[in-house]
Amino acid sequence: MATSQRRRMRRNAENGLFTKPSNGDFMKNILVTGGCGFIGSNFIHYLLEQPDFTGRIINVDKLTYAGNPENLAGIAERFSERYDFIKADICDREAMSEIFNNYKIDAVCHFAAESHVDRSIAEPDSFIKTNIFGTFNLLELSRNRVALFHHISTDEVYGSLGKDGFFTEQTPYRPNSPYSASKASSDHLVRAYNKTYSLPVTISNCSNNYGPYQFPEKLIPLIILNSLEGKSLPVYGDGRNIRDWLYVEDHCRAVWLIMKNGKRGETYNIGGNCEMRNIDVVRMICDIIDEMVPRDDSMLRRDLITFVKDRPGHDLRYAIDFSKLQRELGWVPDESFESGIRKTIKWHIDNKGWVDRVKSGEYMSWIERHYNL
Ligand code: NAD
Ligand code: DAU
Numbered sequence: 001m002a003t004s005q006r007r008r009m010r011r012n013a014e015n016g017l018f019t020k021p022s023n024g025d026f027m028k029n030i031l032v033t034g035g036c037g038f039i040g041s042n043f044i045h046y047l048l049e050q051p052d053f054t055g056r057i058i059n060v061d062k063l064t065y066a067g068n069p070e071n072l073a074g075i076a077e078r079f080s081e082r083y084d085f086i087k088a089d090i091c092d093r094e095a096m097s098e099i100f101n102n103y104k105i106d107a108v109c110h111f112a113a114e115s116h117v118d119r120s121i122a123e124p125d126s127f128i129k130t131n132i133f134g135t136f137n138l139l140e141l142s143r144n145r146v147a148l149f150h151h152i153s154t155d156e157v158y159g160s161l162g163k164d165g166f167f168t169e170q171t172p173y174r175p176n177s178p179y180s181a182s183k184a185s186s187d188h189l190v191r192a193y194n195k196t197y198s199l200p201v202t203i204s205n206c207s208n209n210y211g212p213y214q215f216p217e218k219l220i221p222l223i224i225l226n227s228l229e230g231k232s233l234p235v236y237g238d239g240r241n242i243r244d245w246l247y248v249e250d251h252c253r254a255v256w257l258i259m260k261n262g263k264r265g266e267t268y269n270i271g272g273n274c275e276m277r278n279i280d281v282v283r284m285i286c287d288i289i290d291e292m293v294p295r296d297d298s299m300l301r302r303d304l305i306t307f308v309k310d311r312p313g314h315d316l317r318y319a320i321d322f323s324k325l326q327r328e329l330g331w332v333p334d335e336s337f338e339s340g341i342r343k344t345i346k347w348h349i350d351n352k353g354w355v356d357r358v359k360s361g362e363y364m365s366w367i368e369r370h371y372n373l
Contacts, residue, residue, distance in 0.1 A: 023052035024260050026147050027107040031099070033090055033138065034067070034112030035059030038214040039152070039248055041071035043111065046252040048079050052260070056082045058103050060096070061112065062089040064126075065362040070354060071213040090134035093141070100141045107148040109259065110138060113183065116217055117156070118370060120179035121312055131182035132189070139193045149201045150259050151190040155244070155269070156180035157205060160315035167205075168321045169267045176313045187267075194265045202262040204255060206270040207320045210340065211248030212347045216358060217366060220245075220341075223282050224348045225355060227289045227301045234371055237310035239279030242317040246272030247340035250333040257329045268329075271320025274337045279305075284337075288345055308371070 030047075034040040036059065047053050057079075061067045075083055084103075088095040090112050099105070112134060114120065114127040135151070142149045158167040159174030173188075175181040193199040210220040226233050254270045262268055276284075286301035295301075325331045335343075348355060 024050070024055070024256070025052075027053070027259070028055040029103050029106050030055060030057050031103070031105045031108045032057050032059050033108070033110045034061055035085075036061040036063060036067035036069050036071055037111060037115070038066070038071075038211075038218075039209055039251060040111035041068075041213050042211060042248045043109065043252045043255060044072060044075065044083070046249060047256060048075065048082065050256065053256075054082075055106075056084070056103075058099065058105070059083070059085045060088050060090065060099060061085070062130075063087055064114070065360075065366075066115065066215045068213070068215075068358060070357065090138055091129055093137050096137055096141055100145065105142075105146055107146055107150070107259065108138060108142055109150045109152070109255065110135065111152045113152075113186075114179070116215075117177050117179045118217070118311060119366070120177055120182070122370070124178035124182075127178050127182040131179075132185045135186035136189055139189060139199065143193065143197050143199055147200060148259060148264075149190065149193070149199055150255065151187065151201060151203045152255065153187050153203055153205045154180065154183050155205050155207045155271070155318050155320055156315065157184040157187055158318075161317040161319055163317070166319045166321035167269060169205075169269055169324055176315055191265075191267075200264040202258050202264060203267040204258055204270050205267060205320075206251050206254075207244035207246050207272055207318055209246055209248045209251050211344050212351070213354075214248075216355075216363065219243075219278065219281065220285070220344065221348065223285050224289070224345055225359075227286055227304065228293065228348070230295070231304065232306040233282055233286070233301070233304045234306055234308045235279055235282055236308060237314060239282070239307065240277050240316075241314060242275050242277055242319070243281075244271045244318050244320050245274045245276060245281070245337055245340075246270065246333060247335035247343075250335055253334075254325060254331050257331055258325070261329055263328070268325045269320050269322045270325060270331075271322045272333050272335075272337070273320075273322075274333075275317070275319050276337065284341065285345065288342060292345065293349065 158171045175184040194201040
């Protein structure tokens, strides 16, 4: 990148402004981290189909238990000129430095993380390493080099709401789990690199996602698979905790919009406008599966619901105010929960091969350890 261009970007970043192109042309080589995970793989599918992205994606993933190359089956063949996959750990500075040098990275879209709250409670070490140290590494390598560092974060950094109110971009951070604390730390680092080094950054804090390719340790895919298999459906505590659900493709669309047109140095909340109690999510999945795949014995899936011991420090309620994203970039979610969950259930029924292969040794042993089966 020319020095004058870098200077101009720095000036814009300092002013909180950006002379933004209306398309993604300034991002020729995008480094996507964690692209074999749930949201990262959906984002790669999405981005490669966008007419206003003609560049190349370099997907770097360590392939932890949550990273599954099958989520991107066929992509390397269909987009052979525009897609590369490299297995690497974002904590490995040398390996990452080589990737930045070899590909002349213009923009980073940083999904890679340890993402499951329950695992962070049981085994927090890898969360601290990947989410904090890994992000720090990427920031160091991006400094004075990239046109954009987009950081994917979560609404969990804001803590827990009572009955009323919404998380806005001004809500103070109050993380309650090792996972959310590690994400909060990484958000602070990203912000600091913008303020201190004028790195052009954007941050998005999103609510709970669901959709294809989600690892079945999370509530929605776990409940879908257990319902289909006639297994018990574990609901933590009394099931009254509330989450705001967003279909994953809506999240991907928001991220791409922010990368193109979001103000540098700013945070955007992304939400589904869809607050639901966990017990209602589980009941709805049961009813739709009963309708799509009736059981021979006419038993109702709802009868499989089992209330189990609560998660320690379980946040009561998340609700997102995404009016800034709506006002500035015109984004609203397309999918309702009813339409999104129907698509998601159908996807799991239609992709039994993927489901069977995902239920690897690590998945089964986590389920056994966590639910004492
Ligand atoms: P995921 O667990 O499905 O995928 C994470 C991916 O990161 C995996 O492919 C894994 O192999 C990779 N990874 C982990 N450690 C790595 C390392 N050290 N180096 C390189 N790759 C590594 O997670 P997800 O649900 O797709 O979440 C993606 C991002 O979105 C995370 O940053 C998460 O905090 C954030 N987020 C998730 C949700 C949600 O509901 N799932 C909501 C808001 C924000
Ligand atoms: O809010 C965004 C966050 O959403 C992301 O940052 C995280 O990466 C993602 O994992 C998700 O976190 P949650 O803890 O909200 O998601 P999870 O699917 O684990 O749980 C959703 C709710 O369901 C939560 O209140 C706990 C509850 N639950 C979960 C599981 C796995 C159950 O009742 N039973 C279960 O078996």
